[in-house]
Amino acid sequence: MSSSEFDFDTRQIHAGTGVDAEFGSRLTPIYQTAGFVFDSFADGQGRFDGTVPGQAYARTDNPTNAAVARRLADLEGGIGGLLTASGTAAIALTLNALVTAGDHVLATASLYEGTKTLFANSFGRQGVEIELVSADASDDEWRRRVRPTTKALFTETIPNPKNDVVDLERFAGIAHAAGIPLIVDNTVATPYLNRPIEHGADIVIHSTSKWISGHGAVLGGVVIDSGSFDWASQETRYPQLTLPSARGRASFVERFGRFAFLTYLRSVTALDYGPTLPPTSAFMILQGIETLSLRMDRHVANSLALAQWLEHQENVTSVDYPGLVQSPYYARAQKYLPKGAGAVVTFELAGGVEAARAFIDSLQLISKMTHLGDVRTLAIHTGSTIHGHLTEEERLAIGITPGTIRLSVGLESVRDLRHDLERAVAAAAAAASEAEVEASLSDEAVSAA
Numbered sequence: 001m002s003s004s005e006f007d008f009d010t011r012q013i014h015a016g017t018g019v020d021a022e023f024g025s026r027l028t029p030i031y032q033t034a035g036f037v038f039d040s041f042a043d044g045q046g047r048f049d050g051t052v053p054g055q056a057y058a059r060t061d062n063p064t065n066a067a068v069a070r071r072l073a074d075l076e077g078g079i080g081g082l083l084t085a086s087g088t089a090a091i092a093l094t095l096n097a098l099v100t101a102g103d104h105v106l107a108t109a110s111l112y113e114g115t116k117t118l119f120a121n122s123f124g125r126q127g128v129e130i131e132l133v134s135a136d137a138s139d140d141e142w143r144r145r146v147r148p149t150t151k152a153l154f155t156e157t158i159p160n161p162k163n164d165v166v167d168l169e170r171f172a173g174i175a176h177a178a179g180i181p182l183i184v185d186n187t188v189a190t191p192y193l194n195r196p197i198e199h200g201a202d203i204v205i206h207s208t209s210k211w212i213s214g215h216g217a218v219l220g221g222v223v224i225d226s227g228s229f230d231w232a233s234q235e236t237r238y239p240q241l242t243l244p245s246a247r248g249r250a251s252f253v254e255r256f257g258r259f260a261f262l263t264y265l266r267s268v269t270a271l272d273y274g275p276t277l278p279p280t281s282a283f284m285i286l287q288g289i290e291t292l293s294l295r296m297d298r299h300v301a302n303s304l305a306l307a308q309w310l311e312h313q314e315n316v317t318s319v320d321y322p323g324l325v326q327s328p329y330y331a332r333a334q335k336y337l338p339k340g341a342g343a344v345v346t347f348e349l350a351g352g353v354e355a356a357r358a359f360i361d362s363l364q365l366i367s368k369m370t371h372l373g374d375v376r377t378l379a380i381h382t383g384s385t386i387h388g389h390l391t392e393e394e395r396l397a398i399g400i401t402p403g404t405i406r407l408s409v410g411l412e413s414v415r416d417l418r419h420d421l422e423r424a425v426a427a428a429a430a431a432a433s434e435a436e437v438e439a440s441l442s443d444e445a446v447s448a449a
């Protein structure tokens with residue numbers, strides 16, 4: 001089934017899979033096995049060297065995983081994909097396939113916190129510098145940062161918690177002028193709300209742990225290749241793809257053409273590091289994908305309704321949701337996210353950390369939890385958890401104040417969610433005024449002394 005022939009709602013149910021040939025199972029079977037038997041000596045040899053189709057070992061070759069990767073690649077408009085054990089593994093593998101010690105990668109500064117620690121810690125320690133630059137810096141500034149050793153530009157469609165939607169076409173232009181691929185983490189948008197390849201991205205990554213699987217039950221990740229980046233035009237930048245192997249084998253570009261990067265990622269990087277997704281998890285991700293558009297429509301509608309309600313609460317000092325007309329990212333969201341601006345709603349309570357504590361402790365329906373994209377609504381005080389390892393100044397620099405709360409808005413009745421928020425926002429207001437009274441009492445004590 002080809003992308004152009006059917007609508008998204010149809011492809012999320014059918015693309016990349018067929019009826020199982022052996023028993024006619026309608027659903028894609030879970031191939032729970034470590035390996036696959038060879039028919040003969042020659043067959044084993046051929047499967048290993050890639051001249052005979054078929055699987056060899058389940059570290060990179062599981063048919064259940066391959067079916068899910070085909071479906072996600074279809075939904076994103078890519079030529080193929082690779083499933084990984086988590087979103088973090090997808091990011092780590094993709095960059096590992098492109099860089100070597102001494103290399104440099106550019107990234108927009110507003111990113112998922114785990115990605116920033118991966119970049120700073122593990123890549124930093126290997127001698128790979130991943131330089132974070134403000135997305136608001138000028139084109140000139142971005143161009144000046146490109147070095148001969150720069151191997152990629154990394155960004156996210158909707159960075160959280162601030163929802164500072166990225167101008168993907170601008171960064172595709174900057175990357176391509178520099179001769180490097182644009183890699184986009186599209187986790188928060190999902191291919192239903194935005195398809196970065198249509199805006200110039202070369203490689204798309206997801207944490208499928210979030211909205212794609214959608215039920216908070218499994219971790220997973222995927223790397224999708226657009227097949228459009230011309231590696232061959234960059235002969236010295238990506239020798240692992242463009243030069244013959246040490247044993248004289250033709251280059252990946254020569255052997256696999258548009259599939260060069262994806263084949264290298266699967267047959268070298270993923271094989272070497274081994275972050276394999278269990279096929280049971282792949283099966284559950286596939287079940288999630290089949291209702292993606294339906295869930296996202298509801299996620300987005302609930303998010304907008306709650307963001308609008310929060311905006312009108314007296315002790316809520318700001319709301320970051322790009323679906324709000326007042327958001328500085330509204331116009332960009334209209335362009336890149338016409339079906340909705342995602343399902344992360346971040347807001348600031350007056351009264352700082354004491355208000356945040358009262359808010360979190362008053363929630364009854366909403367889960368106090370770190371995660372995104374669950375059918376359940378989740379709330380977290382990121383300053384004491386996800387961003388707890390940063391200094392107060394570092395938190396402020398990324399827009400996280402002591403009163404900042406992040407919601408991952410789920411699929412419950414919006415009326416019930418609002419009731420839970422009402423109670424918690426009222427508790428936060430009471431805690432804030434209590435803290436104010438205490439502060440003024442201690443001020444009096446100071447001036448009396």
Ligand SMILES: *Cc1c(COP(=O)(O)O)cnc(C)c1O
Pocket residue numbers: 086087088089112114115156185187188207208209210219220221372
């Ligand atoms: C969760 C998340 C990741 C990491 O994914 P895991 O599956 O938790 O490893 C990466 N990027 C974004 C935007 C995420 O939300």
